[in-house]
Amino acid sequence: MSDRFELNRRHFLSGCGAAVASTFLSAPALAQLPTDKALFGLSAFGELKYQPGFTHFEYAAPEAPKGGMFRFQPSYWFFNQSTLTFNTLNSFVLGGDAPPRMELCFDSLMVRAYDEPDALYGLVAESVTISPDRNSYHFKLRPEARFHDDSPLTAQDLAFTYDLLKEKGHPQLRLPLGVLEEAVAEGDHAFRLTFDGSQNDRAILDLVTYPILSKAFYSEHPFDSSQLNAPLGSGPYKVGRYDAGTFIIYDRVADYWAADLPVNRGLYHFDQIRIDFFRDRNAGFEAFKKGDVEWREEFTSKVWATGYDFPAINDGRVVKNEVPGEKRPDMQAWALNQRRERFQDMRVRQAVSLCYDFVWTNRNFFYGIYERSESPFQKSDFMAEGTPSREELALLEPFRGQIPEEAFGKAVKPPESDGSGRDRNNLQRAGALLDEAGWKTDGTVRRNANGEPLTLEYIVRDEVFVRVETPFIENMRRIGIDASIRLLDASQYQARIASFDFDMAGLRQSLGGTPAVDGLKQLFHSQSAATDGTRNLPGTRSEAVDSLIDIAGQAQTRADLVIALRALDRVVRARHDWIMQFHSANHRLAYWDIYGFKEQKPDYFFPVEMLWWYDEEKARAIGKA
Template identity: 50%
Template structure:
């Protein structure tokens, strides 16, 4: 059983629906770009793919028909959103559970393309000008940009947004904005963002994709208390209808200000996006079989392998197929909460990992369709291999006294079991590691010197995880660990995760093609260890890792970024704070055969609801027109 992905903060702009445009300005990259010159886009490394006045993104389909409805359960989400339920329409705060894709209501100053790893193009902004000291960025706003209320997006709205998010926003937003020290409205259509001087180009790019909200809406409404009343936006979609916990419908705005601009043309073909919420995956699958849902990405290996045998599949009405993965980092790991002292010893984490027999689980529960992950950065060039290269050693050596010695040796990889489900050699090694950490068997229990039992509760929000990982828990029990599952509903899961109230949870994220400082700090940085709502689920706080994150952040080109990320990977695998779990090499999707789409996918994102369209002839043949 796989895990659906949360998106990193950097991916927010790629998921938002109504975004960027172009201007007749120089097509220069970020690091090499001129100062004091209006630009239409920025790139962390190298030149931009798209010139000024580009007609559309290459992956767009401007000749595709518009209309119809797309019904789906979401495979990914951001910030405080949940795919299981929702009780608020404010996605910008920590409190509550918001519906996925509500970001489609909002535009940003800039947005990313899906076929470049680190580029942004102007959206609400018409142009961006970099100051000579590269610490300030002045944006000229588009006069066409309007909120769904009809009001023009002004510099005051941008100032309000950034100041409010920095002070009161979701922790992920606060991390992104930490080096932004001032924001000034220089004119109704001009705003200047000022940084501390500690930021890098990558830090700035993360800031510019922040969604903009209207200041006037909050004249009589507290930002943190918004719930049943949606915050207006300037994006492609607006909310048509919803019922908390059951469904939400987003309707395409007929008056959307940027629909003919290069960034938006040929995207967002459906008039309505309807997201259904199910607390149980089995019920969600039954809804798909009945046609209540018409697209589904499958994350349950048993379902994929054996349950797509219903009549609609046999008749060809439902298509089951695999799509290639994007060129992005796949992060899927277990998080043992080191804020609880018994998990702080590396030997304990190594021992617990040895109790998971991937080979047995893959053969008996996963139907052989998953791969065992060695790294937090699977499916990317950032995954380290073998011993450190000279380039990696140049990064690691100055930090040797802060790093584990294992980081300078052959990189850690997952041990391979005999596939029996009870590899005695591995279990003896697990007991040895527990003993080194002060936990020994006594009366069938693992206890410490004070006679306290070693307990481990695996918190889950879907019963399917209990079926898939029951062998893991049974193995832990067999060597004396007081191991159990804790099944909670989606809202409780989110709340407990936010305040770090768990022993073990599973976490999955897309880190994009260019992991940024805010993403890495959110997962691994000392400053987020005690920041409730952050993604630092393991409770990491290590000076050596912090220093490596800064090396990554200061990379001047993609090669130096790759070497720094590989050095970081070596240290993360040597420490094993996050325990790499499993990954898949493809998307497994099923859909009712009523859609059109381009076979060629963009390399850095796959928002099906943006890229596909309704094929009226196919829909009529299915009786769904």
């Protein structure tokens, strides 16, 4: 069970996993790459698996057939996207609700390889050259690049894109552009990005994956959330039929200009991709059982344990499968909004955390399938464990007195519970913390010295959260917190999250295994605390946290990055900015048996709609051809 968002912007901005295979080519870190030499790929620490002349990524399937429709329920989404409704086709602004996978309609300068931790290879850019001062990146563009109306994609479109996104883009796109000084067309097929000198070495890795917008289209159409006109793109898909809030179909572009480039060959097999929108999970599951939807990732543990007992699965037409998760950090947590004064006291946040009995919840609601999470960097080498190493202490010591003393001891873990559902010891500790913080009980509710009650409203967007998390709310009420849970519709929920209008809210997301500094800032940095639309839901403001993020951005080796992020992890956990929830090692998938796919999935991203294909023989065998 999760309320899933994606910080890492997988198609455009994702970082990737933690370990580098021994077969990768050795190369200097990005900061040591040669200048004035055309490069066909970039990587944070220089490792590139693929050499010039490669024909396709190993996880691609050039032999697979094209055709069929992929009807699915997305398991991740970006920016202002929603899986419950949509009222705009502009996915790159803060306002409105856009449909997932709009990103498939747009190309970018470079694209990620999903079997490498952080490598990028040219798409619209044939090559990139770094200037001697390392502040400018010069791109040679492919002259064959085209928009869907067959108009040329030129450097003027790129310059327009970066300027527009810097001014009006979604905060997740806009904020990383703060260090960009210029985006300049130097002819139709030459383009330059110049930084102001304050950027970290890896800033370029995010920016080259931005969607390229058409200057002609957005000169005639407003770049805002009012748009239900299909935008002009240049990617492998374009918007087909749709009914706002009900369904959208993306049509594969038959004459896609980049279909045979090595970075695309063997990908994007489906002729159509269809997403239907359901107001609640039960309706979506019923549509899947009937075959109106044919692929889903299951995030509700009760449904996974008990719901897959219907004719199509019993006779083998539907497959239920688990596949390993990616080699990247995974985070699922609650945030108490420190923009509200009553949650600024760390003792209040600790008290709320003590009210959650994971052991009882996992047994009674989750069928024991989850493990308790301890860290925003769960499942990665960046997660701190035990006491700090000498190198970690060297980074932490300058902040002694500014950060909780617990950051210098064993890594802070969530409180253990006895599994009773109402652990008396934990609730007593929570009450004592609230007493210390000045919230005294009047026998019914806790009040501060001014007589104001300690209220907490937890906002959710699906009935399943009400059922599963009401015991958590009831425990808060037992210790005198006037706690409640409110179910909102999709638009209300998205608007309140984007504007930080909540007391408590949940978030699930994935950082990259080579986390981008801008991604870290989105979550933890003081700058993002005051910027609507970021994922700094708690409103974390800490000079120490900001400095550790900067140190991580300056890391010249992966080992240095690990040390910096472990130090950051210790501080964030000691501050109790997030109440960690739980995680699972695998994807839980269910799908009608009409697909072909490679058994070995890439380690760092799993875009099924890009990798799998329609198998007509299988479909005919189960009556769905």
